[in-house]
Amino acid sequence: MKQERIGPVFFQRNPVDCARDLIGCWFEWDGCVGRIVETEAYAAEDDPACHTFFRPSARRFVAGHPAGHAYIYLNYGVHWLFNVLVKDGDMDGFVLFRALEPVAGLEAMRTRRPGCPDHGLCAGPGKLTRAMDIHGGHHAAEFLSRPERGLWRAEPLEIGTGPRIGISKGKELPWRFCAVGSRSLSRPLPR
């Protein structure tokens, strides 16, 4: 069951705590709902894997938007990736949404990802944006207060931690968070 709505204040903390605390929460977007089972944290300072490290435009985004707005970009020319801006004033950054367990709106998700088994519909950062129809048109959007979009607290889940995935620099940091035992992770947690 979803509980109270998460507001922008949730993202006025450091990105690592935000990423961890989002595991188990529900993410709703235009009729589709997923339980968050995998996230990663990125830091705006001193993190070579974060866009702010090599993109002036990303640094301008952090400076020019409030905590809780969406940061969405096209990865490998193919996949939209969804992040939430985190601003604590001390340690700013992003949370990347990497995987969800589908909860509602499965019919629409199946239409957008034909042939995919249900548990895999949102099992990856590019997969979840495709399944939920999130794209560059939503970049910079405020989504936490829209009736048909947002985040909700729900039952807490057991959380596992590991190194971030798919990056070439900053691999040491254990800033990937997963719901232990979920079938919908983008990849299993290392043991």
Added chain:
DNA sequence: GCCAGGATGTTA
């Protein structure tokens, strides 16, 4: 099951 390779656009 694993691995290699290609698609594709934006940034710098």
Added chain:
DNA sequence: AACATCCTGGCG
């Protein structure tokens, strides 16, 4: 040139 990915096809 690099890239916070995904899918397919080849192999066993």
